Amino acid sequence: MEISSSSTEVTEILASHTTTSSNGILAAIIIALSVPFLTQNAFAGGIKGKVRLSDRSSSAGTVVYIEHVDSTFKPPADPVVMDQKDMKFIPHVLAIVAGTTVKFTNSDNVLHNVFTPSQCAGSFDLGTWPKGESRSHVFTEPDCFSIILCNVHPQMQAWIAVLQNPYYTMVNKDGSFEIRNVPARHYLLKAWHGFYQDGSAEVDVTESGTVVENFTLQR
Ligand SMILES: [Cu+2]
Numbered sequence: 399m400e401i402s403s404s405s406t407e408v409t410e411i412l413a414s415h416t417t418t419s420s421n422g423i424l425a426a427i428i429i430a431l432s433v434p435f436l437t438q439n440a441f442a443g444g445i446k447g448k449v450r451l452s453d454r455s456s457s458a459g460t461v462v463y464i465e466h467v468d469s470t471f472k473p474p475a476d477p478v479v480m481d482q483k484d485m486k487f488i489p490h491v492l493a494i495v496a497g498t499t500v501k502f503t504n505s506d507n508v509l510h511n512v513f514t515p516s517q518c519a520g521s522f523d524l525g526t527w528p529k530g531e532s533r534s535h536v537f538t539e540p541d542c543f544s545i546i547l548c549n550v551h552p553q554m555q556a557w558i559a560v561l562q563n564p565y566y567t568m569v570n571k572d573g574s575f576e577i578r579n580v581p582a583r584h585y586l587l588k589a590w591h592g593f594y595q596d597g598s599a600e601v602d603v604t605e606s607g608t609v610v611e612n613f614t615l616q617r
Pocket residue numbers: 485509510511548549550551554
């Protein structure tokens with residue numbers, strides 16, 4: 399009881415100062431202006447590093463992500479596109495937040511037949527459709543790394559990484575990556591590539607600054 403009454407007093411004193419003195423008004427303006435700045439810097443840091451694949455020079459197609467962040471995240475309102483062009487899926491690896499709709503477009507003059515045997519993605523088969531049309535699928539299950547195939551062309555293959563939160567990134571060809579504006583907390587950071595064993599590391603993101611974490615993924 400004492401604590402709550404004294405905090406009320408403090409609030410009242412502050413209120414009277416800000417409304418009665420010009421110094422108080424100035425102080426209030428300074429506080430108001432600096433709060434968003436402080437909030438951004440006080441709670442967010444970054445993670446960066448490099449991923450090396452044990453027997454390849456390019457690390458393209460690797461996703462680095464935080465496995466779980468204690469919050470809920472809305473998927474984007476608009477669908478994300480995976481195209482079929484020149485007998486390939488583009489992009490070859492697509493990372494999304496759970497709940498995202500993926501629109502599979504066809505830019506080729508031939509018919510493709512998109513399907514996945516991955517159960518976590520619902521083992522769907524979208525059938526065939528002509529150039530210019532599309533079919534969509536909602537990926538609801540997080541931590542699902544779904545292989546995307548074409549029934550007509552066995553050489554066509556892609557991956558969709560369905561993640562729990564938006565703190566992920568595709569690595570650059572040289573393996574470098576950076577995830578910015580991560581809330582300061584302890585996390586399990588993971589590196590994923592369809593043909594390598596997962597990399598994982600515990601990281602402590604601090605209130606400011608950037609944590610460095612490197613991975614070498616083995617076959
Ligand atoms: Cu095809």
